[in-house]
Amino acid sequence: MTVHSYVLSQQEFVDRHSLTYPFEERGLQFGDGVYEVIRVYNGDYYLKKEHVDRLFRSAEAVKIKLPFTKEELDANLRQLLSQNNVTDDAKVYLQATRGSATRDHAFPTVEANFYAYVEDLPRPEDKLRNGVSAILRPDERWQNCYIKSLNLLPNVLAKQEAKEHGAYEAILHRDEKVTECSSSNIYIVKKGTVYTHPETNQILHGCVRGRIKQLACQDNIPFVEAAFSVAQLMDADEVFVTSSTSEVMPIVHIEDQRIGDGKPGPITCKLQHAYAADAKIADYSMLQS
Structure with a gap:
């Protein structure tokens, strides 16, 4: 390095x-x-x-x-x-x-x-190609998560729990409604439509999140900003998270359950390619088509 x-x-x-x-x-x-x-x-x-x-x-x-x-x-x-x-x-x-x-x-x-x-910061190519796992945890943060403040102890504890369980992320929820993850925004795909939590004070209004919304619209991928439940998360066809360091990261296992067929889904892969092209990443042929 x-x-x-x-x-x-x-x-x-x-x-x-x-x-x-x-x-x-x-x-x-x-x-x-x-x-x-x-x-x-x-x-x-x-x-x-x-x-x-x-x-x-x-x-x-x-x-x-x-x-x-x-x-x-x-x-x-x-x-x-x-x-x-x-x-x-x-x-x-x-x-x-x-x-x-x-x-x-x-x-x-x-x-x-x-x-x-x-x-x-090398790109996490293997994880982008194959997907990662996540755990579920209650969202114990304060009520103004839209502010990107230094008060990250609940996020740190959730991320450490994920690490201890061999997982990439901790998915947070309040009263069974999924908000976001310890350091990323989260999305589900159901019947070709992308769903993600609306921009309220309960989530960080991610910069990559905003661009993914634009890219989905450009590719005619239905994009709905609506809160979804833990049950809907576990029943999703695809799950992915986004952030500046995670890019468009597929989640293929949550807790002990496989998501879809356990591989990055077609909508996730399409958005990975759209992101890579938008970011002018020189070589993104490693991603699945």
Whole structure:
């Protein structure tokens, strides 16, 4: 793995090992911040505008004033890839917090802290080709999941349970209604129609989710935003999840039950190809047709 040396911090580029913040940093002490993860393919951002827009929406929702404009951030993110000579597949992590100040629950009068860094991220080709498994868990998160905040402990615990069970994801549900997963949006396919939870405060409004909706419409795939039950999930013809790191990932087993014939279904594969073409991924012939 390439070690990328430069981190964007407060609109300056510094060596990753020299980046420090005071111990009284509100992201550290309160989880008082927001973040984004942007995918990079062949050295170029994918859905950057959507991610930047969502970062600003999340910051506004929690009353953090970001120390830059969207245009300034856009220019700096392009420079971040250039500074690190990124030409392959990667991800960029961005984090903004309310700042550093003496610990107090009320907002301090300080400037927000911000940093962004890049890491290599190879595509999960084997998983995309063959599908993955998932477990079911109650959704124990707060009621404002549309904010991409740093308060991720319930997500972390759910993802760890999935890992301990040899699964890729944990599918979350409230009162038997499926919301999303620990780190991705979820969809079912029934009789050729895609269903996914509507954009309410109970789910993250995924950037890839938004693009998949567009791609489905372009390919004349019926796409319905409506909550579905755990029973409907288990009876689905196909199940898949999306995120910047998972792309369009088929779920072929949930708990001990096979979904469909236990292989990625035709609608999922069609959307995988549409996503890959939209992202200008150079070689996606490994996917099933």
